[in-house]
Amino acid sequence: MEYEFSSFTADDVDGIVSWHYDPPYDFYDMKSDPEDLALFTNPNNWDNKYAVFDSSGERVGFFSFNLDDSETLEIGLGMHPELTGNGHGKSFVEAGLKFAKEEYDPDTFSLAVATFNERAISVYEDVGFEPQETFMQETNGGKYEFLRMTLSRSLY
Structure with missing residues (x-):
């Protein structure tokens, strides 16, 4: 499948917010x-966020992408569900x-995924991400375990 990236618009945000997963x-x-x-729907936070078609x-x-000081x-x-x-x-x-890689040229990619989401973790590992650490994060009215994974640009 081929994909096209486009900066967020109000229509994109409205569409994404309406998605419901099983x-x-x-x-x-x-x-x-x-x-x-509230953060997702605030247009002031749409820099570095892209809808994919x-x-x-x-x-x-x-x-969404956020480049920190350490590259x-x-x-x-x-x-989409x-x-x-x-x-x-x-x-x-x-x-x-x-x-x-083309837009930001980072040294390393990082992401966090809920540990119950074995399906996503498997995809990230297939791409080359490696598990780094687990941590607890407050979200959705509770505290949940997440896994931080990284991928060195040189490996991708």
């Missing part, structure tokens, strides 16, 4: 955490990494 992945529904929802122009996901690019991402679990994850993540 349990247990409903944890990732934007409406699950009012604080995250397939070749037919359908919105299939999004990526590590923190990646956030989401894929109808596409998850259907073998599209690896090509989607690889497209995001390719885009990020």
